[in-house]
Every structure is written in C-alpha cells, then in structure tokens.
Amino acid sequence: MSTSTTIDVPESSNIKGKTTLVAPPRPGGWKKGMAIMDFILRLGAIAAALGAAASMGTSDQTLPFFTQFFQFEASYDSFTTFQFFVISMAIVGGYLVLSLPFSIVAIIRPHAKGPRLFLIILDTVFLTLATSCGASAASIVYLAHNGNQDTNWLAICNQFGDFCAQTSGAVVSSFVTVVILVLLVVMSALVLGKH
C-alpha cells in the first residue's frame, strides 16, 4: 500500500545511548498516547477480571427452609463451569497485573517493538481464556434463569434469586474484561502496523 522504501541503517554501537536518532517526532507522541491508554485500559481490565472472580467465588445462597435430609444450598462449586470461571478469571487478572511492567516499558520507550509484540501475543491467548470461561458461565446462567423444556432441566432462579443475580453480575464483568482485551489487541496491532 505505502509507496515508501525502507532502508535499514545500523547504528554504530559506540555512539549508542548518547545520540538516539528519533527521526519523526510526531508519530512517537501518538505511540506514547496509545501506550498510556493501553496502561489505563489494563487497569480497568484488572478490576473487571478480579471483580468477576470475586463475585463468582463468593456466590452462595442457602434457602431458609429444609427437610429432614436436605438443606437447599447453591454455591459456585455446585457447577464445574463456575469453578472453571473463578480459576480462569483469577489467572487472567494475575496475568494482567504481571503485564503492567511491560506496558510501562512501552510508555517509556514507545518505539520498542519487543514489549508490544510480547503483549499482543499473550493478550490474544488470555483473551481466548477469558472469553471461553465467560461464555461457558453465561450459558449456565442462561439455563439457570430459563431452564430447558426438552431435557426437563428446571430453572432454579425462582428459588435462588440472589445466587443468580450474583453469578449474572460476574458474567457481565467477565465480558467487560473480554471487550477491553479485544481493544488492547487492536491497539497493539495498530501501533505495530503504523511505523
């Protein structure tokens, strides 16, 4: 598309560190702005991911009536999918915290491609993890709300209203994480593409 030719001129290593030739000053500022926005979005994603894990992990409701043999209780570890959700969102949150130093390096050195490349690849992997646990939890929450006639799975949200509200909130929070991660990948791709 671009009709410009790129010629690589290797710097001699003894003048390195003193005279750094930054040819166009404006694109650097644009990249720095993107890197700062990347950092801020990452903070939001950390909050959303850890909030989702905490909200799902503390979901627990015991009904006020019980029979001789049963006490009716719903908690996140009734569902394998919800356990997966808590573990995955905690992992995604942990990754996002650990990625903050790389994001800071990208702010300090907006022209370095290493940190960006590292971040876009790992962001893509953890985007997949966050999406899969969010979507699988969403399908269970949908079943809990609506049930399924054909398989005779009854909706449980009439009884366990608080449990359903809390798990639904966790799913929404995980989708916020997913949206932010998609934005992070797209922004990194734009910065890598325009040079």
Place this chain on the structure above:
Amino acid sequence: MSTSTTIDVPESSNIKGKTTLVAPPRPGGWKKGMAIMDFILRLGAIAAALGAAASMGTSDQTLPFFTQFFQFEASYDSFTTFQFFVISMAIVGGYLVLSLPFSIVAIIRPHAKGPRLFLIILDTVFLTLATSCGASAASIVYLAHNGNQDTNWLAICNQFGDFCAQTSGAVVSSFVTVVILVLLVVMSALVLGKH
C-alpha cells in the same frame, strides 16, 4: 530493542511499478512464507468452522419409543446455545472465506502492512466470536454428559447417545477453529512486529 535506525525514502511516483527497490531480499522471503502458511491455515480453519456448523446443525435424534402424548426427540434447536453455535460458526466460516482474498494479497505483496492489519483486527474479533460459541456449547455438552446433582438436572446422554456424540464432535471442531485463529493472530503480529 533493535539498534537500527529506519529512514523512510519516498519513491517518486513516475518510476513506481518499474523499479521496485526491495532492499533486503531475505526478510521478504520469510514474510512470503508466513503469508503462504497463513493462507493454508485459513483453509483449515474454514473446513473446521463449516464442519462444526454442519455437524451441529444436523444433530437430531428421535428415540424409538414414545408415549401417547410425547415423542422423545433431541435436536440442536432444543438448546438456545446450540442455535447460537450454528449461527456463529457459520458466520465465522463465511468471514474466513471472505478473508482469503486479503490473504492472497499478503502473499503477492509481503511488505504491504494494510492487508495484514485488516486481517489481524478482524481475526481477533472473530476469534472472540468462535471462542464464545464453542465454550458455551461445551458447557452444555458437559451438562448433557454429566448432569448436575445440586440442581437436579439429569444427564441425557444415556438416552440420546448419538446426539451427544455429534454435538461433542462439533465442539471439538470449533476448538480447532479457535486454535488456528490464535495461530493466525500470533503470526500476523510477528510479521507486523519484525520489519
């Protein structure tokens, strides 16, 4: 990271098309190889996505016994999640078919960044779509296989064995699509990052 300085030399437009100055011949070949691999992986992803949609869309099993009022039948449209799966995987397959021309452009012009940038952004979006529908279908398939004690949802795979096998196959096929899309995004990022 790299200690080389990049100088953009705009070509004059009247010699364009005749004398294309390709300075380093080896990186171009490496990029061309990646572009060809991108195209081949894309073909595999198309097969996996359309196979998943077709396999799920044709899943239908009627049990050989029936009562006066009921005939026991399971098909993909018993589950809202499976309907979402069929529609989403068909959309992902359609996108991948439409993305083939851009992949071919990337083979012909390995140094052009436009098609790569276009592909990596849309690949990320459709990766999210494919992951979400695959994961939500997986959680329903898991429930159909194992049921859930606490909510009294019974496993249906004892009765509907063929139905379960076919939907499980569709989920596995969707995960193949997801893995290929992750590879495509990572490869595009590497090509955009190393210049």
